[in-house]
Amino acid sequence: MNTDATPQQQSTGPTTDWWTEAVIYQIYPRSFADANGDGIGDLPGITARLDHFVELGVDAVWLSPFYPSPQADAGYDVADYRDVDPLFGRLADADRLIAEAHARRLRVIVDLVPNHTSSAHRWFTAALAAAPGSPERARYVFRDGLGPDGDQPPNDWTSVFGGPAWTRVTEPDGRPGQWYLHLFDPGQPDLNWDNPEVRAEFLDVLRFWLDRGVDGFRVDVAHGLIKQADLANWQEPQEILSGSEVDKPRPPMWDQDGVHEVYRDWRRLLDSYDGQRILVAEAWVEPAERLARYVRPDEMHQAFNFEYLTASWTAPAQYAVITRSLEATDAVGAPTTWVLSNHDVVRHASRLGLPVGTPRPNGIGIGDPQPDAALGLRRARAATLLMLALPGSAYLYQGEELGLPEHMTLPDEVRQDPTWERSGHTERGRDGCRVPIPWEADAPSYGFGPTDASWLPQPPSWAEYALDRQLDVPGSTYELYRTALRLRREHGLGRGSLYWLASGDEVVSFRNGDVTVLTNFGAMPVPVPAGAQVLHASAPLPDDGTVGQDVTVWFRPA
Template sequence: MGDLPGITARLDHLAELGVDAVWLSPFYPSPQADAGYDVADYRGVDPLFGQLADADRLIAEAHDRGLKVIVDLVPNHTSSAHRWFRAALAAASGDPERARYVFRDGLGPDGDQPPNDWRSVFGGPAWTRVTDPDGRPGQWYLHLFDPGQPDLNWDNPEVRAEFLDVLRFWLDRGVDGFRVDVAHGLVKQADLANWQEPQEILSGSEADRPRPPMWDQDGVHEIYREWRRLLDSYPGERILVAEAWVEPAERLVRYVRPDEMHQAFNFEYLQAAWSAPAQYAVVTRSLEATDAVGAPTTWVLSNHDVVRHASRLGLPVGTPRPNGIGVGDPQPDAALGLRRARAATLLMLALPGSAYLYQGEELGLPEHTTLPDEVRQDPTWERSGHTERGRDGCRVPIPWEADAPSYGFGPTDASWLPQPALWAEYALDRQRGVPGSTYELYRTALRLRREHALGRGALYWLSSADEVLHFRNGGVGVLTNFGGPAVPLPSGAEPLHASGPLTADGLVPTDVTVWYRAA
C-alpha cells in the first residue's frame, strides 16, 4: 500500500506535469472492503496511510507548490464498522440508531425475503438480513454496493448534520474541495418500489424511461444546495465535484446549477465511441447542457473505476466498455490503444471546461489486463460470481523508475497489486525529457492549454470530412482524424502540438490529433 507521505514525496511530479490540483481517493480509517470507500471514521486517517498530521503536511506542501487538494467524500454509505452501524446492529427494530440507515422488515410470513428486488452494483442482492441481539433473524439493511457498505438514510436530520460537520472538519484543515462519491444515490424513492430493469445509467436514447428508484432522485439537490452554502462561507475557492453516473446531460447538469456543485464528471463523454460522429454528438450535447446552467463541462477519459483508456481504445470500435479485462478475455491492441489514447487526450485537453487526469495516464499506462484472478480485491469479482473482473487492473501502482524495486513505488518488489513486467518501458524515468514520449506530450499539452486559456475558451466547429473532427477554441485550431486516409491541415496552419508524427508531406494520419495556430 502507498501512504500519504509517499504522495507528498511525489508532489513535485504533479507540479512539473503542470496540473492545478490533486484529488485523493479515500484515506480514512476503513476495513478496506472496497478500497477505502467503506469509511469507518470520516475524521481520521487509516494507519495504513499515516496519521492526521501527514494529511495536514500533504495539504500544506501541496499549497506551497500552488496545487489545490480535493479529498474524496463518501456520503451514500458508511462502513459496517462505523460506530453508527455497530449501534444499529445492537438496537432493536424501530430504535433511532437504525433510523440512520435503511432498515426494513422482510417480506413473506417469516420475513425471510428481501424488502424489494434491488440488486447491488457489485452483483447479488442489495439487502442483507441481520441477526438481532436476542439471536433471532431480524430486519434487512440496504447496501447498493458491498454488504460492508450500508446505505445511509438521508431523510434523517442527524445524517445531514453529521456530514455538514465532516465538511467543516476538512475545510478547517485547508482542503480545497470534495469529490462526492455516488452523488446521485443519496436519496431513494420513498416507497422503495421494485425495479425490474437493469440498475445502470440511462443512455440518451432512453431518457424518457422512468429513472431507477435508487438513483438521481430530485431530493439530492436540496442536500447539495446546503453544502454549497457552507463552502461559500469559507475564504478562497472551495469546490464540490459530483461523481454522478447520470444521463441524459440535461439531468446531469442539474448538479452544477449555480447554487449546487461546481463540477460533475462527464461520463457520457468517457463512454463515447471512438468515431467522429459519436465524439461530435457528445461534445455538442454536453456543452449545450452545461451552457444552459452557466457551468463548465468536466471532461474525463479514465479513473479508478474504468478500464484505462490506453487499453479501452485498443478494443474494436463499438465494443461495450468492459468491467475489467483479465486472462482469457479479448486483449486490446496495445499500440493502437496508446495511439488513440494520445489522440483522445489531446482532443479532450483542447475542449473548453475542466479536465481530470487519472494517475499514470500521463505515462500512457495501459490496464493490467493479465492480472492473476487470485490476487483480485475488487468485491465485484466475488459478488458477480467471477463473471466481472472489476477495477483492479486500473489500480495497480504506477511505475516511477524502470530499474528500481516495484518500479520505485516502495522499497521492495511487493505492491498491493502486482505490477506487470512490461511496465518498465512506461516508467517516468524512461520518458522524462524524451521528445515524443507520452509524458512530454502531456506536459506540453498542459502548458499550451494554460497559455492559450483553452479551458476558459469557446468551441466553434469547422467544416470537415465525415471521419474528421475539426474545431477552433480561441486562437487554436484542433483536428482529429478518425478515418483511414491521412488528411491535410488548413492552408497556412502552423502546428503547435500533435499526438503523433505527421506524414512527410504534413498530412494528419489516422488516430492523430493536431493543435495548430489558427489565423
C-alpha cells in the same frame, strides 16, 4: 456531424473561478507512492512526489479515500470520516500534504463518501445492537422482510457489485431480523438521507476538512443519496448509470430530485469559507440535461462527464457528446468537466484498443478479448489532445500521463475488487486500473516504493512506461502531456470557446481561441492547411503535413 460552413459557438460561461478551467489529477493513494516499503501507497509517499504535479503542469490533485476503513471496497467503506487509516499514515500526514501542496500552489480535493458508511462505522454497530424502529436504525435503511417469516428481501433491488442489495441481520436476541440496504458491498450499508441527523453529521464532516484547508470534495455516488420513498421494485438489471433517455423512468435508487436539496445545503456551507472551495459530483447520470442539474449555480461546481468517457471513438459520436455536454452545462452557466479514465474503468489506453462499438468491459483479464496495445495508445494520445483542447475543466487519472495500459494479465487469485466475487467471477472488476504506477524502470517495484512489495503485482512490461524512461524524451507520452498542459495554459483553452468547423463524417475539427484542433478518425490522411503553424500533435506528422488516422493536431492557421 456538423457540416455547416458557419461555425457554431459554445462557451464555458464564467471564466473567473479557478475550477472552471482547472486540470485536476486523481491520486489513488494506495497505488501512487509508498514511503515505508509495505507495498501500499501512503500520504508521505504522495507528499514526497508533489513536485511531479508541478512539473507536469496540473492545477490540483484529488485524493481517493484515505480514511480508516476495513477496506472491503478499497476505502470506499469509511469507518471514520475524521481521521486517516494507519495504512496511509496519520492525520498529521494529511495536514502536511495539504500544506506542502499549497506551498506549491496546488489545490487539494478529497473524496467524500456520503451514500453509505462502512459496516464497521460506530453508527452501524449501534444500529445492529438496537431494536427495530430505534433512532440508531433510522440512520440507515432498515426494513422488515417479505413473506410470513420475513425471510425474503424487502424488494428486488440488486447490488452494483452483483447479488442482492439487502442483507438480513441477526437481532440482539439471536433471532433472524430486519434487512438493511447496501447498493454496493454488504460492508457498505446505505445511509438514510431523509434523517436530519445524517444531514447534520455530514455538514460537520465537511467543516472538519474545510477547517484543515482542503479546497474541495469529490462526492462519491452523488446521485444515490435519496431513494424513492416507497422503495418500489425495479425489475431491471442494476446499473450505476441512471437512464439514457429523457423519457425513460429513472431507477428508484438513482438521481431522485430530493438529492439537490442536500447539495444546496452543502454549497451554502462551502460558500461561507474563503478560497473558492468546490464540490465535484460523481454522478453517473444521463442524459446531459439531468447531469447539468447537479451544477446549477446554487449546487455543485463540477460534475464528471461520464457520457463523454463512455462515448464511442468515432467522429459522429465525439461531436455529438461534446455538443450535448456544452449545451447542457451552458444552460445552467457551468463549465463542462471532461474525463477519460479513473479508478473505476478500464484505462483508456487499453479501452480504445478494443474494436469500436465494443461494450465497455468491467475489467479485462486472462482469457478475455485483448485490446490492440499499439492502437489503444495511439488513440489514447489522440483522445487526450482532443480532450485537453476543449473549454472547461479536465481530469487526469494517475499513470495516464505515462500511457499506462490496463494490467490485463493480472492473476485472478490476487484480485481484491468485490465485483469479482459478487459477480460469480463473471466480471473481473477494477483491479487492473489500480495497479501501483512505475516511476523508475530499474528500481524495486519500479520506484513505487523502496522494496519489491506491491499490493497488486505490476506487470514486467511496465518498465518501459516508467517516468524515468520518458522524462525529457521527445515524443514520449509523458512529454506529450506536459507540452499539452503548457500550451493549454498559454493559449487559454480551458477558458475559451468552441467553434465547430466544417468537416466530414470521419473528422472532428474546431477552433478554440487562436488554436485549431483536428482529429482524424478515418483511414484517409487529412491535410493541414497550407502555411499553418503546428503547435502539437499526438503522433509525428509525415513530411507532407497530413494528419493520419487516430491522430489529433493543434495548429495555428496561416
